[in-house]
Structure formats: structure tokens, C-alpha cells
Amino acid sequence: MFSEGQLIFALVFIVVFVGATIWVYRRDASLHKTFYKGSYRVLIAFLLFVAFLFFIKGYLKH
Template identity: 60%
Template sequence: MFSQGQVIFGVCFFIAFVIAMIFAYRKDLALHKIFYKGNYKVLIAFLLFIVILFVIKIFLKR
């Protein structure tokens, strides 16, 4: 499916991307603590909404 060169490039790109994201996150950590307080609540609400949709789908299928 992929040549060996494409796989090597993909792995190297992924590793470089993850390292760049770690550095960028660490650099902006102080700003994240100020401006993004409570964002985990939004994530929990979104995941709960998805779970509710799946439960409704399962119950309406029967």
C-alpha cells in the first residue's frame, strides 16, 4: 500500500509534529491556565451528549 520511504516519512513527520506540539503547549501553559479554565466541563458535556445519542439509538432500534 505505502512504499518504505512513505512510511519512514510519515513516522518522522508524526514524531516531529508531536515534539513541536509539546514545545508549543509548554510555551503557552501560563495562558492556558488563565483563559481556558473549566474547558474540561465542555469536553465532559460533549462526551455525555454523544453517549446519550448512542443510548437513544440502541433503545429505538429494539
């Protein structure tokens, strides 16, 4: 399906991308603690909302 060169490129790209993402996140970690304090509450609310939508979907299906 893919050539050997394409697979090598994809593997190298993923490794470099993940490495750069980790490096940038660690460099900005102090800023994240300052500006995004309490953002986990938004994530929890979003996940609860999505779970509620799945609950409604399952409830109305029966």
C-alpha cells in the same frame, strides 16, 4: 503498499509533529490555565451528550 521512503517520511513527520505540538503546548500552558479555566465542563457536557445519543440510538433500535 507504500515505498520505504514514504514510510520513513511518515515516521519522521509524526515524530516531529508530536514533538512540536508538545513543545508549543508546554510554552502556552500558563495561557491555557488563564483563558480556558473550567473548559473541562464543556468537554464533560459534550461527552454526556454523545453518550445520550448512543443511548437513544440503542433504545430505538430495540
